[in-house]
Amino acid sequence: MKVFDFEEDREKDTYIEIMPLFFRLQHLILMITVIVLALSGFTILFHRTGASEILVAMEGGFEMRGLLHRSSAIVLVALIFYHLFYVLFTREGREEFEKLKLKKKDFTDFYDVIRFALRLGDDYPDLDRYSYKEKFQYWGVNAGLMVMVLSGLILWFESVSMQVFPKWFLDIILIIHGYEGMIVFIILLLWHLYNVHFSPGNFPMNRVWITGKIDREILLKDRPGFADKK
Numbered sequence: 040m041k042v043f044d045f046e047e048d049r050e051k052d053t054y055i056e057i058m059p060l061f062f063r064l065q066h067l068i069l070m071i072t073v074i075v076l077a078l079s080g081f082t083i084l085f086h087r088t089g090a091s092e093i094l095v096a097m098e099g100g101f102e103m104r105g106l107l108h109r110s111s112a113i114v115l116v117a118l119i120f121y122h123l124f125y126v127l128f129t130r131e132g133r134e135e136f137e138k139l140k141l142k143k144k145d146f147t148d149f150y151d152v153i154r155f156a157l158r159l160g161d162d163y164p165d166l167d168r169y170s171y172k173e174k175f176q177y178w179g180v181n182a183g184l185m186v187m188v189l190s191g192l193i194l195w196f197e198s199v200s201m202q203v204f205p206k207w208f209l210d211i212i213l214i215i216h217g218y219e220g221m222i223v224f225i226i227l228l229l230w231h232l233y234n235v236h237f238s239p240g241n242f243p244m245n246r247v248w249i250t251g252k253i254d255r256e257i258l259l260k261d262r263p264g265f266a267d268k269k
């Protein structure tokens with residue numbers, strides 16, 4: 040059984056691009072940095088466990104772990120600045136950002152999906168390029184990253200922070216940073232991966248994050264309004 044056939048994707052002219060190259064590259068860098076940050080962070084958060092010992096060994100020792108966390112944090116911050124530049128100053132970025140803005144339709148779509156799931160309504164809404172769920176993920180990631188970066192910088196420049204804030208504040212920041220990191224990871228692992236890859240119709244993997252393309256027939260079925268515009 041052929042599971043993935045990228046060659047076939049390239050040849051089929053029914054495939055249309057819905058995730059542009061620079062968007063895919065940013066997604067890839069975000070994915071790698073968040074995984075490295077989470078694993079190197081969890082090593083301290085769960086330092087009393089056996090799993091932490093395995094992680095420290097994998098990360099090349101405790102000092103390397105700190106270096107790994109800080110260097111991937113730098114890459115992540117650079118990515119955030121690049122993303123700002125991308126949505127503000129490139130045509131591709133501005134177009135994508137326009138589609139990611141929250142609209143009244145997102146709230147009514149959400150309401151209709153709940154009604155549909157409870158069998159109170161017959162029609163599943165005709166979703167846009169980015170559905171309410173995807174927009175929630177995008178804006179959630181933005182807000183979550185702001186907290187992670189701000190709290191991470193406060194922890195990183197501890198001696199400066201100690202001159203500005205009381206000790207109890209830094210203790211709370213450490214708790215927020217550590218546990219938000221854990222929540223982010225759980226959401227990505229359970230919610231994002233299920234929605235995108237493991238849900239019916241997508242399993243074992245939705246290839247859009249690699250090829251950027253989707254079969255027009257699938258789009259017509261899931262988002263006829265958007266497919267008509269392509």
Ligand code: HEM
Nearest residue numbers: 076077080081083084108112187188191192194195217220
């Ligand atoms: C999604 C991204 C991130 C995740 C999942 C994450 C996760 C974690 C976790 C779990 C801890 C341990 C907290 C504890 O000891 O209770 C930690 C510590 C820390 N994080 Fe992050 N973090 C992320 C991003 C960042 C960023 C962007 C920065 C810097 C700008 C940063 C800087 C730090 C620092 C300085 C510490 C203190 C311990 C150390 O030396 O590593 N983190 N992080």
